Amino acid sequence: MRLVRFQQKPGENRAGVMLDNTYLAELPAVKASTEHLLDFLKDPQAEERAASATESGLKLVKNGRQNKNGPVYNIDNVTVLPPVGRPSKIICMGGNFSDHLSEGGASLPPFPISFLKAPTSLIGHRMP
Numbered sequence: 001m002r003l004v005r006f007q008q009k010p011g012e013n014r015a016g017v018m019l020d021n022t023y024l025a026e027l028p029a030v031k032a033s034t035e036h037l038l039d040f041l042k043d044p045q046a047e048e049r050a051a052s053a054t055e056s057g058l059k060l061v062k063n064g065r066q067n068k069n070g071p072v073y074n075i076d077n078v079t080v081l082p083p084v085g086r087p088s089k090i091i092c093m094g095g096n097f098s099d100h101l102s103e104g105g106a107s108l109p110p111f112p113i114s115f116l117k118a119p120t121s122l123i124g125h126r127m128p
Contacts, residue, residue: 001050003027005037005081008073013085015040017050017057019072025057026071035085080125090117 002018015036016024028049033039040046057072094113095101101108 001047001054003037003040003050003083005083005085006073006078007081008078013081016073017054018075019054019057019061022075023057023061024073024075024078025053025060026073027053037083082122082124084122087119087122090119090122091115092117 004016004018004024006014006016006024008014013034013036014029015027017027018024027036027040029036040049043049053071060072092115094115095106095109098108
């Protein structure tokens with residue numbers, strides 16, 4: 001299951017689940033929430049709600065009944081946002097994929113290398 005944060009119009013903040021590489025289904029929103037995806041993940045029924053949205057979304061796609069106003073959207077008609085709107089920090093790990101290291105002729109370090117990224121470095125899909 002691939003969760004996504006997206007907007008259809010500037011200023012929106014919605015949560016969805018990818019149905020395939022082309023379509024996503026909107027997840028039911030928490031009223032007055034500014035971080036729908038984070039609030040969704042806190043819900044003990046989140047997995048069931050995502051499965052239900054996926055199932056109904058796939059039926060709409062199969063029957064050709066999706067439209068630009070949801071609840072199923074073509075990924076080309078929305079802006080995919082970063083998963084978290086305002087992270088306090090971004091902690092990254094490097095040197096932890098042995099296959100990737102061997103491609104470059106490097107060896108696996110004795111422990112993973114961690115480094116920080118500025119929260120402003122996080123951007124959405126297809127953003128410059």
